[in-house]
Amino acid sequence: MAKIVGGFVVPHNPVMYFNPNGPRPEVAKVIHDAYAETARRIAELGATTAIIIGCDHYILYGTQCLPRYVISTGEIDGPVDQLPGLKRAPILSNIDLGRHIAEEGCRAGFDWAVGRAMAVDHSIAVPHHLMLQPNPGIKTVAVMLACGVDPFLPMARARALGEHIAAAVASFPGDERVVVIGSGGISHWVGDENMGKVNPDFDRLVLDAVTTGDIDRLTGLSDAYILEHGGNGAMEIRTYVCAMAATGAAGGHVVAYEPIREWVTGMGLAELKAA
Amino acid sequence: MSRDTLEKVLYDLSASGANKKAFAAEPDKFLGRYQLDADERALVLAYDVRALADRGVNTMLTWGFWLQAGRAHGDYLKAMRRQTVA
Numbered sequence: 077m078a079k080i081v082g083g084f085v086v087p088h089n090p091v092m093y094f095n096p097n098g099p100r101p102e103v104a105k106v107i108h109d110a111y112a113e114t115a116r117r118i119a120e121l122g123a124t125t126a127i128i129i130g131c132d133h134y135i136l137y138g139t140q141c142l143p144r145y146v147i148s149t150g151e152i153d154g155p156v157d158q159l160p161g162l163k164r165a166p167i168l169s170n171i172d173l174g175r176h177i178a179e180e181g182c183r184a185g186f187d188w189a190v191g192r193a194m195a196v197d198h199s200i201a202v203p204h205h206l207m208l209q210p211n212p213g214i215k216t217v218a219v220m221l222a223c224g225v226d227p228f229l230p231m232a233r234a235r236a237l238g239e240h241i242a243a244a245v246a247s248f249p250g251d252e253r254v255v256v257i258g259s260g261g262i263s264h265w266v267g268d269e270n271m272g273k274v275n276p277d278f279d280r281l282v283l284d285a286v287t288t289g290d291i292d293r294l295t296g297l298s299d300a301y302i303l304e305h306g307g308n309g310a311m312e313i314r315t316y317v318c319a320m321a322a323t324g325a326a327g328g329h330v331v332a333y334e335p336i337r338e339w340v341t342g343m344g345l346a347e348l349k350a351a
Numbered sequence: 352m353s354r355d356t357l358e359k360v361l362y363d364l365s366a367s368g369a370n371k372k373a374f375a376a377e378p379d380k381f382l383g384r385y386q387l388d389a390d391e392r393a394l395v396l397a398y399d400v401r402a403l404a405d406r407g408v409n410t411m412l413t414w415g416f417w418l419q420a421g422r423a424h425g426d427y428l429k430a431m432r433r434q435t436v437a
Contacts, residue, residue: 134411138362139355225409267410269431
């Protein structure tokens with residue numbers, strides 16, 4: 077049977093691509109080295125598939141239809157929002173696992189919206205670029221949660237969805253070794269008057285909860301609290317909750333953290349143990 | 352009428368090059384597709400991103416709306432901070 081062997085929470089910051097020389101070189105190197113370390117760990121874990129949990133930024137889905145959660149059940153390509161050095165291209169998809177999770181979800185009460193030929197944005201493509209492309213052959217299942225556009229996915233549902241993903245992977249009749257990647261920024265304010273602000277206190281709170289497996293602490297944060305202390309971009313920590321739940325909220329460790337105003341984000345990367 | 356239609360206008364402009372061209376060429380005609388009242392049309396035509404955000408429009412859209420017109424990011428922040436944009 078398939079097995080979740082590990083996980084990560086990481087940013088998917090497009091500003092890294094638009095403004096690579098914004099921060100001091102030694103600070104940027106910390107982050108690039110951290111992504112390289114996660115790629116190395118993915119290889120060490122023997123992963124064959126990554127479930128990347130991202131979030132739309134009003135790029136993929138418009139006012140005509142705003143899904144709460146979506147999973148890839150066919151081919152994947154992206155990013156739709158191309159970046160310098162990261163152009164739109166096919167992403168190797170684990171179609172069978174995506175379909176299995178969607179079908180199991182239907183039985184378990186999670187009526188997934190599905191991407192039968194799914195285009196993704198940078199929230200999937202950036203971790204794919206930096207963490208999976210160094211490990212050729214690893215397949216992807218793309219999951220998108222409603223974190224950037226209201227109505228937002230409730231925190232409790234993000235957790236339940238992660239638990240459902242774990243159960244579905246465990247029942248997949250294959251020998252896949254799966255890592256789960258929660259893709260989102262910690263504190264960042266996108267498009268509002270506070271853009272460029274970073275809140276290291278909020279970032280530490282989140283990373284402490286991630287690394288101690290304290291999922292209740294994260295799901296206990298109200299949207300109002302997150303918006304005030306972490307900004308609208310920090311609503312993306314729903315992806316962390318989902319990844320934590322999928323890996324059994326067994327704790328982990330911070331790979332790197334830097335509050336980088338030039339990249340308008342608290343840049344934190346952490347590895348999650350699998351329970 | 353609603354912030355939802357305002358978001359639809361800004362989303363459509365961000366998602367389609369053809370829409371961007373149509374809006375740039377004939378903004379009144381382009382906005383005629385949408386159920387906007389006179390105040391809302393004026394806000395869009397004036398690129399009044401602050402007022403749009405105050406009406407609840409998602410700021411990822413207001414930022415993209417500003418940038419798709421070739422306007423500077425620094426000026427966007429000034430507008431959002433209610434500072435004078437040159």
